Amino acid sequence: xxxxxxxxxxxxxxxxxxxxxxxxxxxxxxxxxxxxxxxxxxxxxxxxxxxxxxxxxxxxxxxxxxxxxxxxxxxxxxxxxxxxxxxxxxxxxxxxxxxxxxxxxxxxxxxxxxxxxxxxxxxxxxxxxxxxxxxxxxxxxxxxxxxxxxxxxxxxxxxxxxxxxxxxxxxxxxxxxxxxxxxxxxxxxxxxxxxxxxxxxxxxxxxxxxxxxxxxxxxxxxxxxxxxxxxxxxxxxxxxxxxxxxxxxxxxxxxxxxxxxxxxxxxxxxxxxxxxxxxxxxxxxxxxxxxxxxxxxxxxxxxxxxxxxxxxxxxxxxxxxxxxxxxxxxxxxxxxxxxxxxxxxxxxxxxxxxxxxxxxxxxxxxxxxxxxxxxxxxxxxx
Numbered sequence: 001x002x003x004x005x006x007x008x009x010x011x012x013x014x015x016x017x018x019x020x021x022x023x024x025x026x027x028x029x030x031x032x033x034x035x036x037x038x039x040x041x042x043x044x045x046x047x048x049x050x051x052x053x054x055x056x057x058x059x060x061x062x063x064x065x066x067x068x069x070x071x072x073x074x075x076x077x078x079x080x081x082x083x084x085x086x087x088x089x090x091x092x093x094x095x096x097x098x099x100x101x102x103x104x105x106x107x108x109x110x111x112x113x114x115x116x117x118x119x120x121x122x123x124x125x126x127x128x129x130x131x132x133x134x135x136x137x138x139x140x141x142x143x144x145x146x147x148x149x150x151x152x153x154x155x156x157x158x159x160x161x162x163x164x165x166x167x168x169x170x171x172x173x174x175x176x177x178x179x180x181x182x183x184x185x186x187x188x189x190x191x192x193x194x195x196x197x198x199x200x201x202x203x204x205x206x207x208x209x210x211x212x213x214x215x216x217x218x219x220x221x222x223x224x225x226x227x228x229x230x231x232x233x234x235x236x237x238x239x240x241x242x243x244x245x246x247x248x249x250x251x252x253x254x255x256x257x258x259x260x261x262x263x264x265x266x267x268x269x270x271x272x273x274x275x276x277x278x279x280x281x282x283x284x285x286x287x288x289x290x291x292x293x294x295x296x297x298x299x300x301x302x303x304x305x306x307x308x309x310x311x312x313x314x315x316x317x318x319x320x321x322x323x324x325x326x327x328x329x330x331x332x333x334x335x336x337x338x339x340x341x342x343x344x345x346x347x348x349x350x351x352x353x354x355x356x357x358x359x360x361x362x363x364x365x366x367x368x369x370x371x372x373x374x375x376x377x378x379x380x381x382x
Contacts (some may be wrong), residue, residue: 002323003365009033012089034115038119039119054147059128065379066153070134070143072139082355097357099357104345110346112369123376125379127379130155132144141327144329147354158339158342159300163327166348169310169342173329176330185201193243197243211309227254232251234247250288292333306374312373
């Protein structure tokens, strides 16, 4: 494609408002584009107006390289604060502005275009490139979870997630867990608390036990750092002179391989069991979000191929790094945890979710070429 045609593809999908939904319109656009170049796709329905997209190029061979990007975007917020309308992609001074321009429709478009150009060039691939375009990454990695559970990641030998990365390559990130604890008590007048059960007091018993556990954790990861826990939302009671009968606490945990999701679930279950054995304590725990840490090998062939491809195309050497945030990779690795993963895409993470979000058009075009090289080189590896 000509550079302007490449840019138009990105503009077109930025113009689709896929805020935490409506991803099917993006999937339909990409499926039509791929079909125009002789590439078949399959929609995987998640809900009304929401469908992930799976597509392949290449032929049966030794390896399958997964490339993945999400089609949803976060809310644009106060539109009056934007210089340009968030869903009217605007090109100016070497930048393309719009919600999702960086996070992460530029990465997704670059991957799709790379596949199309390899197909049009009739490039011989010793294996397959599999596109996994997902719904709902911003609100729980919903599409990646569905695609993984339905087997679409079972044959992957490596995975590239096109999130904005720098320019650098991320090969590991922490896991993330969200939970809600509900404490049930009994109403009473605050002048006669002995006739009630204070749900907030019992909720604090739980919080203190968790904080004691967190303080006891000495394990750390030399690359990802410390396991962390934060209580982030607390609610309870409805009147100042009444003993509260209900209280809730929500928290977020960032896990590392040394203190992983399974261990945290067991510790929390033990705390609940211990406290619920006490008089008048009734606590319930729900895990709202459970994403594994991704800990790939920085010396993997896909990481080295990515570094070499970027340097070859741009003349720049880039670093291999780790991150605290999570990505769709946290779901895809559940298919089989032994394949290497890199997070590598156009744009910079600092622009994600920001007013006047943009991507450099030069970086976008460079990454199309880099993705093409990665696809060819990975499938050519012995």
